[in-house]
Amino acid sequence: MFGQIIVFLLTILPDFSANVQLYQWPRFVGLKAGRSVVLSCRNYAGQPMTGVTWKRRAASHHSGSSGAATRLMESGTVSFGEGTGSLALRRLEPENSGVYYCHFNGTEGPGSEVQVHKQRNxxxxxxxxxxxxxxxxxxxxxxxxxxxxxxxxxxxxxx
Incomplete structure (x- = not known):
């Protein structure tokens, strides 16, 4: 009887795993070329952030629309915090500017805008x-x- 009640409740309750609300910080950061930044992604439910992926949508300076999002891969300048939802970007250049989005359980985060400026003379x-x-x-x-x-x-x- 107890098992049937649990099965019944599981069938009528909505699936919250696909409806995760994410938040990211910092929402905006401006840096000089050559600097580093760590972006974080968390969920309001407090679930472990395993399986987080990150995408970057480069800002288009020539038109009002932004370009297509490209998935980030780990490299010399990009590293992921395992299970923490963090993204470390090192030795940034102006071409690394854009909006970085985390993806978790089919949900996209609100984005963190990164602007990298050249160092001036x-x-x-x-x-x-x-x-x-x-x-x-x-x-x-x-x-x-x-x-x-x-x-x-x-x-x-x-x-």
Missing amino acids: LEAAIRRSNMKDVVIFLQALLLGIFLLIPYLCYKDKKA
């Missing part, structure tokens, strides 16, 4: 900043002169 950036400062100073000086000229001309006519 510090000396060139300082030179551009100084040049902008000079241009702003010259604009302010010219504005002051052009505001002062009508005042001086009007003052001379009154005298």
Whole structure:
């Protein structure tokens, strides 16, 4: 009798294993080239995260649509945390930018966006900043002169 009740309950209860809600973090990360990041995927039910796969959808800079998702394989720059749902990305380059999705029990996670930026030449950036400062100073000086000229001309006519 007890066994029949269990079988009955199992047949009427929904299958929760296929309806797993996932969350990922960080949701967004911006990094300089050459850096590393670890992305994590968890489920709200607290199930062990064995069998998690990851896909990356590269962001398209030329159009509003994003490209097709490609499954990630373990390599020198990509490693998976066994049973933890984590993804370690090392020595990132700008072409590694995109949205990374975890997949578990037929459910796709919300995604973690990774943006990798080239490292800039510090000396060139300082030179551009100084040049902008000079241009702003010259604009302010010219504005002051052009505001002062009508005042001086009007003052001379009154005298």
